[in-house]
Amino acid sequence: MPVIEASGVVKTFGTVNALSGLSMKVMPGEIYGLLGPNGAGKSTMIKIINGLLQPTSGTVRVGGYDISSDPFEVKSAIGYVAESSILYDSLSPRDFFEFVASVRKIDPAKANERVTKLADAFALRQYYDSPIATLSMGTKQKVAIIASLIHEPPLLLLDEPLNGLDARSSRILKDLISFHAEKNKAAVLFSTHIMEVAEHLCTRIGIIYGGKIVAEGSLEELRKKASTEKELGSKEASLEDIFLRLTHEEEEVTETVKILREAFLVGR
Amino acid sequence: MRLREAWETSKYPYVELTYRAAQLSGASATTATGAKDPKAQVKAVIKNAKISKIVFTIFLCIGMVIPFAEFGINHSPISLVGAVTLSLLISFAYLMLYSLQILPSFAGAEPYSLLLTLPLTTRDFSTVTLLSFVRTFDYLAIGSILVPVVTTGILTGSAAASVVMLGASIVNVIFAVMVGLWFSSLFYRNITRGGRSRGAMISRTLFLISWGFAAMSTGFVYQLATYTLPYVNQLISGNLSQAGGALIAALHPFTFGVAIASLAFPKFLPISYPISNTALFALVSYVAAACYVGLAYVAVRRTTRTISNITHGLGPSIIRVAAKEFTLKLRRPLSAYLMKDIRIASKNPSMAFLFALPVFETVIIAMSISGARMVGILDVASMTMMGSLFTLLASSMLLNTERTGLDYTMSLPLGPSVIINAKSLISTLIYLPVPVVVLLIELIKGGTVGISALFPFVEILAISAATTAEVAVFITARSGSTGVMKGSKSLAPAGFNIMSGENLGRTFKAIAIALFIVAAPVAFFFGLAAYGEITSILAMTLVAMAELIIVQVIVRLTR
Numbered sequence: 030m031p032v033i034e035a036s037g038v039v040k041t042f043g044t045v046n047a048l049s050g051l052s053m054k055v056m057p058g059e060i061y062g063l064l065g066p067n068g069a070g071k072s073t074m075i076k077i078i079n080g081l082l083q084p085t086s087g088t089v090r091v092g093g094y095d096i097s098s099d100p101f102e103v104k105s106a107i108g109y110v111a112e113s114s115i116l117y118d119s120l121s122p123r124d125f126f127e128f129v130a131s132v133r134k135i136d137p138a139k140a141n142e143r144v145t146k147l148a149d150a151f152a153l154r155q156y157y158d159s160p161i162a163t164l165s166m167g168t169k170q171k172v173a174i175i176a177s178l179i180h181e182p183p184l185l186l187l188d189e190p191l192n193g194l195d196a197r198s199s200r201i202l203k204d205l206i207s208f209h210a211e212k213n214k215a216a217v218l219f220s221t222h223i224m225e226v227a228e229h230l231c232t233r234i235g236i237i238y239g240g241k242i243v244a245e246g247s248l249e250e251l252r253k254k255a256s257t258e259k260e261l262g263s264k265e266a267s268l269e270d271i272f273l274r275l276t277h278e279e280e281e282v283t284e285t286v287k288i289l290r291e292a293f294l295v296g297r
Numbered sequence: 298m299r300l301r302e303a304w305e306t307s308k309y310p311y312v313e314l315t316y317r318a319a320q321l322s323g324a325s326a327t328t329a330t331g332a333k334d335p336k337a338q339v340k341a342v343i344k345n346a347k348i349s350k351i352v353f354t355i356f357l358c359i360g361m362v363i364p365f366a367e368f369g370i371n372h373s374p375i376s377l378v379g380a381v382t383l384s385l386l387i388s389f390a391y392l393m394l395y396s397l398q399i400l401p402s403f404a405g406a407e408p409y410s411l412l413l414t415l416p417l418t419t420r421d422f423s424t425v426t427l428l429s430f431v432r433t434f435d436y437l438a439i440g441s442i443l444v445p446v447v448t449t450g451i452l453t454g455s456a457a458a459s460v461v462m463l464g465a466s467i468v469n470v471i472f473a474v475m476v477g478l479w480f481s482s483l484f485y486r487n488i489t490r491g492g493r494s495r496g497a498m499i500s501r502t503l504f505l506i507s508w509g510f511a512a513m514s515t516g517f518v519y520q521l522a523t524y525t526l527p528y529v530n531q532l533i534s535g536n537l538s539q540a541g542g543a544l545i546a547a548l549h550p551f552t553f554g555v556a557i558a559s560l561a562f563p564k565f566l567p568i569s570y571p572i573s574n575t576a577l578f579a580l581v582s583y584v585a586a587a588c589y590v591g592l593a594y595v596a597v598r599r600t601t602r603t604i605s606n607i608t609h610g611l612g613p614s615i616i617r618v619a620a621k622e623f624t625l626k627l628r629r630p631l632s633a634y635l636m637k638d639i640r641i642a643s644k645n646p647s648m649a650f651l652f653a654l655p656v657f658e659t660v661i662i663a664m665s666i667s668g669a670r671m672v673g674i675l676d677v678a679s680m681t682m683m684g685s686l687f688t689l690l691a692s693s694m695l696l697n698t699e700r701t702g703l704d705y706t707m708s709l710p711l712g713p714s715v716i717i718n719a720k721s722l723i724s725t726l727i728y729l730p731v732p733v734v735v736l737l738i739e740l741i742k743g744g745t746v747g748i749s750a751l752f753p754f755v756e757i758l759a760i761s762a763a764t765t766a767e768v769a770v771f772i773t774a775r776s777g778s779t780g781v782m783k784g785s786k787s788l789a790p791a792g793f794n795i796m797s798g799e800n801l802g803r804t805f806k807a808i809a810i811a812l813f814i815v816a817a818p819v820a821f822f823f824g825l826a827a828y829g830e831i832t833s834i835l836a837m838t839l840v841a842m843a844e845l846i847i848v849q850v851i852v853r854l855t856r
Contacts (some may be wrong), residue, residue: 079708104710117702120637127625131633132709137625145623157620160644178703251638 038087062231108177169194338704385550465553684731
C-alpha cells in the first residue's frame with residue numbers, strides 16, 4: 030500500500046493556482062525527491078499532506094488515512110521539517126523536544142536515547158539550553174530535524190532540509206535518511222533545489238511544474254524521457270539538464286545567461 | 298554624509314527596529330498558514346507602531362498637564378512645586394515604559410547588522426544609528442519637552458520659569474532614555490540567557506512580572522496624578538526641618554519644582570539675613586539643578602557611547618550554557634502544552650503584561666473606593682468583574698502569542714481539546730490572584746460583605762468555563778466558515794491571530810460568549826439577593842459549576 034497517495038489535488042489561493050490536479054504515490058522504503066522551480070507548488074503540496082493547508086479539491090491519503098477526516102492518525106505518522114523555521118523561538122531545544130516527545134506520547138526511555146544520540150551527532154551540546162531565537166539557521170534546522178526523527182515516523186516530509194547545514198551535518202542527515210528508508214521501510218518525501226543531492230539520494234524523482242507532476246521516475250527513467258524530447262548526443266545528461274529540459278526552461282536559461290554575460294562585458 | 302541624508306537613511310533601521318519590537322511583543326503574529334499577504338501585514342505593523350507612538354505621546358502630554366490643574370486653580374507656590382514634580386515624574390515613567398517596549402529589539406543590534414556591511418565611515422554609521430534611535434522617541438521627546446514649557450509659561454507668565462522648565466524637561470528626557478536603555482539591555486540579556494537552573498528561571502520570571510507591572514503603570518499614572526498630588530504637596534508644605542527641606546530640594550524632580558516655583562514667585566525667595574528656609578531651599582535647588590544638567594551631559598555622552606557599542610555588535614552578548622546531559626522530562630500532552638506556554642511566558646514581555654493585567658485593573662478599581670467607606674458587596678462585585686473582564690481579554694491575547702510555532706503545533710497529533718484546556722488553565726491561573734487581592738482589600742479597608750466574600754472565589758469556576766468556551770469558539774472551525782475541513786471540527790488554519798481580518802468576527806463572538814458565561818452566575822447572585830446571602834452564593838456556585846460541566850462536555854465532543 031502506498032504511504033502517500035495523492036489524487037487530483039488542486040489548491041488555489043485567490044486567483045493563483047498553486048496546484049492544478051497533482052497526483053502522486055510514494056511507497057514504503059522510497060526516497061521520493063520533489064523537484065521544481067520556485068513557486069511550483071512543492072511546499073504547498075507538503076503542507077497539504079501534513080494537514081497545514083486544505084486542498085481546494087482532490088484527496089490525499091497517508092498510510093490509508095484521509096488527511097481531511099483522520100488528521101490525528103496522519104499526523105501521528107509524519108515527521109516534518111519545514112522550509113523555514115517554524116519552531117518556538119522562546120523555547121530551548123531541550124524544551125522543544127520535551128514538548129514534541131510528550132505530545133507524540135513517545136516512550137521516555139526511547140525518546141531520551143534517540144535525542145541523546147541525535148543531539149550528540151549534530152553537535153548540539155552547546156546550544157541545547159539556549160533559546161532557539163539565538164541559534165543560527167543551520168542549528169535551528171538541526172533542531173527541526175531531530176524533532177522530526179524522534180518518533181521514528183513511517184513518513185518523513187522534508188522541505189529543503191539541508192538549508193543552512195554544514196557539510197558534516199548534511200552528510201549525517203543524508204545517511205540517516207537512507208538508513209531510515211532502507212531499514213525501517215519508511216517513506217521519505219524530500220523537496221530540494223540541490224540537484225546533486227536529489228541525484229544521489231533519491232530513489233525516485235518527481236518534477237513538479239505549473240502545479241502538476243510533469244515527469245516522474247528514477248534518474249535513468251527521467252534521462253530517457255528527456256533524451257526522447259531532444260537528442261543529447263553521447264553526453265549523459267545531469268539531473269539539472271533533465272530538469273530544465275522537462276520544464277522547458279532550457280532555452281530561457283541559455284538566453285538569460287547570454288544577456289547577463291553581455292551586461293558584465295559592457296562595463297569593461 | 299550630510300545630516301539630512303543621515304536622517305533619511307536612519308529611517309530604514311528605525312523601521313526594522315519597530316517591526317522587530319512588534320514581533321517581540323507579539324503584535325505581529327505571522328504564521329506560514331495564517332498570513333495571507335505578508336507585505337500588507339508588515340505595512341500594518343509599521344502603521345500600528347506609528348499610531349501607538351502618537352497615542353502614547355497624546356497620553357503623555359495629557360498626563361504632564363493634569364498635575365497643573367490644581368496650580369491653575371489656587372496659584373500657590375507649593376502647588377506649582379507639586380505640579381512640576383509630578384509632571385516630570387509622569388514624563389519619566391512614560392518615556393521609560395515606552396523605551397522598554399521598543400528598545401529590547403534595539404539591544405539585540407540586529408536592525409543594524411546590514412548597515413555594518415555597507416561602505417559607511419564609522420562616523421556616518423554612528424550618526425545614522427544615533428538618529429534612528431532618536432526617531433524611536435521623536436514625538437514623545439518633543440511632547441514631553443514642549444508641553445510643560447508652554448503650560449508653565451501660560452500659567453506663571455514667567456520667562457525665567459519657562460526657561461528652567463525647558464532645561465528640566467530636557468534633563469528628564471535624557472535620564473528616562475538612559476534608564477530605559479539600561480533596562481532594555483538587561484531585559485535582552487535575561488531573555489537570551491540559556492540554562493535550566495531554578496535560579497535563572499526564577500529571576501527571569503520575576504523580571505518579567507515586574508516588567509508587566511511597570512508596563513501597566515502607564516494606565517496607572519493618571520490615577521497617580523490625582524491620587525498622590527495631595528500627598529506631594531503635603532510633603533513639601535509640611536513642617537520640614539531645614540535639612541529635610543534642603544534634601545528634598547536637592548532631589549530630582551523636586552529640585553526643578555522648587556527652582557521653577559522660586560522664579561515664578563520671587564517673593565518666595567526673599568533675600569534677607571538670616572536666610573529664610575524657603576530661600577535656602579531655592580538656592581539648594583539652583584545648585585542641584587546645575588548639577589543635574591551636568592549629569593545629563595554625562596548621561597548623553599554615555600548613552601551615545603552605549604548606542605554606538607550596541608550597533609557595532611558590542612552590546613549585551615548571548616550567554617550560552619553548555620548542556621551536561623540531554624535528558625528529557627516527558628509529560629502528558631496537556632501538561633506538556635501547559636509547560637510550553639508557561640516557558641514561553643517566562644521569556645516574553647507581552648505575556649508578562651497579560652499576567653499583570655487583571656490584578657492591576659482590580660487594584661485601580663479599589664483605588665476608586667473612597668477612604669472612609671467600608672467595602673460593600675457592590676465594590677467586591679465591581680473589582681471581581683474588572684478582574685474577570687481583563688482575564689477574558691488576556692485569554693484572547695494568549696492565542697496571539699503562539700506566532701510561528703503554531704504551524705509546528707498544527708503538524709502534531711494534537712486535538713483541539715488539549716489546546717483549549719491548556720489555554721483555559723493558564724487564563725484561570727492569571728485570574729487566581731484577583732480574589733486574593735479583593736480579599737486583602739476587604740481586610741485592609743474593612744468589609745461588610747460576610748459570606749459574600751466568597752463571590753470572587755466562586756467566580757473562578759465561571760472564569761474557567763468562560764475562557765474554555767472563548768478559546769474553543771475561536772479555534773474550532775465550523776462548517777461553512779473560512780478554511781474549514783468539511784465534516785470535521787479541526788483547528789482553523791487561519792492561524793491564531795485574533796486581530797487578523799478573517800478572525801476578527803470570531804474573536805468578538807468568542808469574547809461575547811465568554812462575557813455571558815461570566816455574567817450569568819453574577820446575575821443569579823444579585824437576582825436572588827432578596828432570599829439571603831447564603832442562597833445567593835449557593836445559586837451562583839451552582840450556576841458556575843453547571844457552566845463548567847457543560848463547556849467541558851462540549852469540548853470533549855470536539856476531540
